[in-house]
Amino acid sequence: MRSSATTGLATILSAALLLLVTACATKLAPNYDKALVDGLISTNVKLMEFFASTSSGTTSDTFATRKKTYSNIIGRLDALVIQSRARPIPTNDITEKVNKYLEKKGVQILDGGDTPSATALEKISETMSKMRDTDIKQGVTAFEVAAFKGQVVIFMDQAMTYESFLER
């Protein structure tokens, strides 16, 4: 009798736990997008080729020879930003709970409205636009090319690391 009651209780508890578990499987980050990662890799190659070709610095009188490359690279980057932002970002109770927990621990909540890869790609696009505009106006010194490149490498590492990590 006791054994039967215990078994029944265990079954009910298991069923209750099952209902809880059914509601628990969760998604906290966007889906992995292989096409986006492939786009990042090929755009990164284009960027590094361009920096290699301008590493000695540029003068504004030869800008016309680089204009098409700037347009190509900036266009690719902007397309990747759109592709990255086109994915739905999961929002749910768990995200809110994690944010509240971090707040309690004194960790400032960084706005989660955008994926870090989209922000990084946007910053790379801004960097290349600034380089282009400076190139038109006065040319770019070798030192400035190195600084533009350093900036792009840092943001690209952020974008590639995050997007690759989404493959889970």
Add this chain to the structure above:
Amino acid sequence: MARQIDISKLVDEMKAAASEVLNKDVTTFRGFSERQVKAIAQQTKLVAMGIANGQITEETREFFLDSLEDMALNFAKTLRGLLMVTIEKVWNAVVGVIWKAIASATGIALPTPE
């Protein structure tokens, strides 16, 4: 017929599932953080030198200085993004273990949670 769930075994399995995810992901966090911190430090040095020797011109000076802040902020945001992925993986791995235990205890074949 329902079987009892062995609590200590279930706890061990949940710990193992969480540890497996964490051990793997911590390596990625560490590598990414080290690369970023070193690169941002080098970029800071480069910008400071360029401003001091005049190779970074008036035209780009403010842009590079503002960008240093943007890089550091998005580094933190990227780390947070990676952390969310890890929390998701740990959560789902633990749920998977619980799911399996319930399936075993109740004799009901349950699909793996996605």
